[in-house]
Amino acid sequence: MAESMFAVRKLKAERGLSVCEIPRPTPGPEDVLVYVEAASLCGTDLHIWNWDEWSQRRIKPPLTLGHEFCGTIVAVGEKVRTAVVGDYVSAESHVTCGMCYQCRTGQAHMCPHTQILGVDREGAFANYVVVPEKVIWQNNRAKLPPEIATLQEPFGNAVFSTMNQDLSGQSVLVLGCGPIGLFTIGICKAVGAKAVFASDVHPFRIQLATKMGATQVFNPKDHSPSDGEIVDAIVQANGGYGVDVVLEMSGAPSAITTAFRVVRNGGTVILFGIPSKPVEIDVAENMIFKNLTVLALNGRRIFDTWYKTRWLLEGGVINLRPLITKTIELEEINDAMAMLSRGDACKIVVLPNHGRPADIPGGQRARMPDPNITGAPVHR
Ligand SMILES: [Zn+2]
Ligand SMILES: [Zn+2]
Structure with missing residues (x-):
């Protein structure tokens, strides 16, 4: 058997x-x-x-x-x-x-x-x-x-959506601090964003956002019922200006609305969070007249994103x-x-095997040289 x-x-x-x-x-x-x-x-x-x-x-x-x-x-x-x-x-x-x-x-x-x-x-x-x-x-x-x-697999989602554009010296807002949003905060910091604002309603996640290096974390609950208030608060924190790049990682309709209102004229909105149903947006006021770049992204680039992920994690850039x-x-x-x-x-x-390493005769290889990296020896 x-x-x-x-x-x-x-x-x-x-x-x-x-x-x-x-x-x-x-x-x-x-x-x-x-x-x-x-x-x-x-x-x-x-x-x-x-x-x-x-x-x-x-x-x-x-x-x-x-x-x-x-x-x-x-x-x-x-x-x-x-x-x-x-x-x-x-x-x-x-x-x-x-x-x-x-x-x-x-x-x-x-x-x-x-x-x-x-x-x-x-x-x-x-x-x-x-x-x-x-x-x-x-x-x-x-x-x-x-x-x-x-x-690395979920982290790659954040790497793909975040490193898709140059964020160096930019003010960034990350909406939604689930795992992907929290990864995103770390990546924004690593690639040199000027300020990384974040927003979430869970106290546990707000705490983690701060740990990942967020400049300031906003809780929409502190600003309800008028969501104009959170937009004002973020703009104020950003020196009176709209944010350069908004990364929407939650999929919540209210957050998507906030994304388009808080981004500066000529700025960029990245939509990555997945709403469960259609969302209404004022295309004229919040997109066309603001001359926005809007990107809807999904997944990871296979395998481009994995190489960037390797640099960020194996290189110790993000913990x-x-x-x-x-x-x-x-x-x-x-x-x-x-x-x-x-x-x-x-x-x-x-840990399906209780954290114990595989029992392999002759021991485990430390690492196979990656034949895809130029110059690395091909091992057989
Ligand atoms: Zn997954
Ligand atoms: Zn195919």
Whole structure:
């Protein structure tokens, strides 16, 4: 009989998740089998846990969740070309087709045939996960411990939306201080923004925004019912001017309205947070007459964003440790989801193998030289 493993699964079309014993997967010819050292919980997992309208349309149970992870390769398919057993890796969660217009023009993150780990195919909240070699990303174990390495996938979202424009010397406002908004604050500081204002309603998140280096954090609740007041307060904090660049990371309709009102004439608004329904905007007053640049962004550039992420995290430019609220075992998944849904946590990291390294004969490789970096030796 095949060896078994434990996995966090959506078994039925209803709220909640189960920890199940299932057969350990075997890699196909172009796949690798990864022993999962750390995986992290995301808003997407929360939607699936809740079994909301989106997940009812998208998810086909039974399914193992989890798309943010890192671990050690313990087996490779016969057609795998560069990865070897012992490599310490993460993965791009979007498995793209490689053949469509988007894939062939450097926009694979918009591939219409994308399969997302833990959404459309078996995920990483398990002792092991199988992924195609083409999505793996080599990590440096000495510089990136598992609980940080797993955060590269969501952190990449913030890197993509934030580093899409030059922020050096600019005043920036980050609306929404969930994990992506908090990552964004750190990135804005790292790339030399002049001032980084932030806004959120949760005291816990406001505290973390300050820890990540926000210049000043505003709570819309202090300014209700008139949301004009928060706009005035931010403009005042910015020396009487509208903000150069607004990054809208919450998806809340009121925050989207604030974004367009608080940005200066000729400024930039980046829309990244996802509203759950259509939002009304005064296009004439708040966009055209302000001569705005408005960008609607989604995902990460594969793999451009990963290289920038590597610089920021392996290079020690940004410390994500304050954003890890808790590490848990697989069995604690439902409590952790409840904690996330209350807004009492930022990132929760699950250790499917109790934080123990993989048992590999001959020990683990410290790091495979990345054949994609010019000048690095190709190891075989
Ligand atoms: Zn995610
Ligand atoms: Zn494609």
